[in-house]
Amino acid sequence: MRILVTGGAGFIGSHTCVELLNAGHDIVVIDNLLNSHTESLNRVREITDVSFDFEHANLLDRDKLRIVFAEQNIDAVIHFAGLKAVAESVGKPLYYYHNNLASTIVLCEVMGEYGIKNLVFSSSATVYGQTNQVPIKEETNLVATNPYGRTKLMIEEILRDLYISDNEWSIALLRYFNPVGAHSSGLIGEDPNGIPNNLTPYITQVAVGKLPELKVFGNDYDTIDGTGVRDYIHVVDLAKGHLKALDKVMNNTGVEAYNLGTGKGYSVLEVLSAFERAIGKTIPYKIVDRRHGDVAVSYADPLKAKRELNWEAEKSLDDMCRDAWNWQKNNINGFKEEVIK
Ligand code: UFG
Numbered sequence: 001m002r003i004l005v006t007g008g009a010g011f012i013g014s015h016t017c018v019e020l021l022n023a024g025h026d027i028v029v030i031d032n033l034l035n036s037h038t039e040s041l042n043r044v045r046e047i048t049d050v051s052f053d054f055e056h057a058n059l060l061d062r063d064k065l066r067i068v069f070a071e072q073n074i075d076a077v078i079h080f081a082g083l084k085a086v087a088e089s090v091g092k093p094l095y096y097y098h099n100n101l102a103s104t105i106v107l108c109e110v111m112g113e114y115g116i117k118n119l120v121f122s123s124s125a126t127v128y129g130q131t132n133q134v135p136i137k138e139e140t141n142l143v144a145t146n147p148y149g150r151t152k153l154m155i156e157e158i159l160r161d162l163y164i165s166d167n168e169w170s171i172a173l174l175r176y177f178n179p180v181g182a183h184s185s186g187l188i189g190e191d192p193n194g195i196p197n198n199l200t201p202y203i204t205q206v207a208v209g210k211l212p213e214l215k216v217f218g219n220d221y222d223t224i225d226g227t228g229v230r231d232y233i234h235v236v237d238l239a240k241g242h243l244k245a246l247d248k249v250m251n252n253t254g255v256e257a258y259n260l261g262t263g264k265g266y267s268v269l270e271v272l273s274a275f276e277r278a279i280g281k282t283i284p285y286k287i288v289d290r291r292h293g294d295v296a297v298s299y300a301d302p303l304k305a306k307r308e309l310n311w312e313a314e315k316s317l318d319d320m321c322r323d324a325w326n327w328q329k330n331n332i333n334g335f336k337e338e339v340i341k
Helices: 011-022 038-048 062-071 086-091 093-113 147-165 199-207 235-251 268-279 303-309 317-330
Strands: 002-006 026-031 053-056 076-079 118-124 170-176 178-180 214-217 232-234 254-260 285-288
Touching: 002 011, 011 026, 011 038, 011 235, 026 062, 038 053, 062 093, 076 093, 076 235, 086 093, 086 147, 093 118, 093 147, 118 147, 118 235, 147 170, 147 254, 170 235, 178 199, 178 235, 199 214, 199 268, 199 317, 214 268, 232 235, 232 317, 235 254, 235 303, 254 303, 268 317
Parallel strands: 002 026, 002 076, 026 053, 076 118, 118 170, 170 254, 178 232, 214 285
Antiparallel strands: none
């Protein structure tokens, strides 16, 4: 099959491109490179030894998108492209709503024009908001708590309406828990702009000496050691979930949401210890106040994905830490410089 991957130069996108190519699919990547680098695509080619087309374009550019569909024989779309920083979305809600919603609408309109109605969408566990019912099942009430989260939730609703209007559509909504780790080659990984918001890139940047210490956001939650608990999932497991979802959308119609998580939660201090084991040194940290908007505990019930997609996460927390560290230590500044070996 030939798959259009929007946002394919990003963290999860690039890992999914590797899995698609390894499985023998053709891909076409479209990315505006706002938050990613073409170097990640060069590395995808290096890992797989397969070449593919890349379109440097914004999904809001309908004419460009039409050309891609007219020229390439696309069978399905995996749609990663979107803005994703929670704090930024609070400051720039219109930018988030315009970019994430309008680009998805334009994409689906052009897909419809070309009769391509198979779509895998990057949603997020953020659509479960502040729920305290764990493990989180797909039927849990959906309540986003910030503009970024609302864009994910609104897109899910738009895609459900799209299917209601036209039953030929086949759509998987993949709700990711906390993607971490990197490809085992160390050639691709997470490359956040500026100071990381998320836990594991923050830890690896402390470990390489770019940041002085980890700030642990609160140790007075009702958890094993008082720190927040999350369902960390290896990005390669997550990428493989997209291939299973693709199989599903190619062989069925409808709209289905799936949790992609491991079903197991780890606290911040457990993750920190796992990194210390992987790296072989202690990582300085201090406890600070809770971060506004954080929940105590979040982990998936991943059984629906196991049952209906025949997918489950295989990699351990130690695998995630080893691979994240391998990526970080070989790419101190991410994709922004050549690898120093
Ligand atoms: N944490 C720290 N210090 C840090 C960063 C994080 O202690 O410097 C803690 C958080 O308080 C939380 C845990 O580490 O307990 C994980 O935090 P992340 O920021 O890595 O991840 P979140 O669970 O907050 O957010 C992730 C994605 C969001 C998504 C959200 C909802 O990053 O995009 O899950 O599922 F919206």
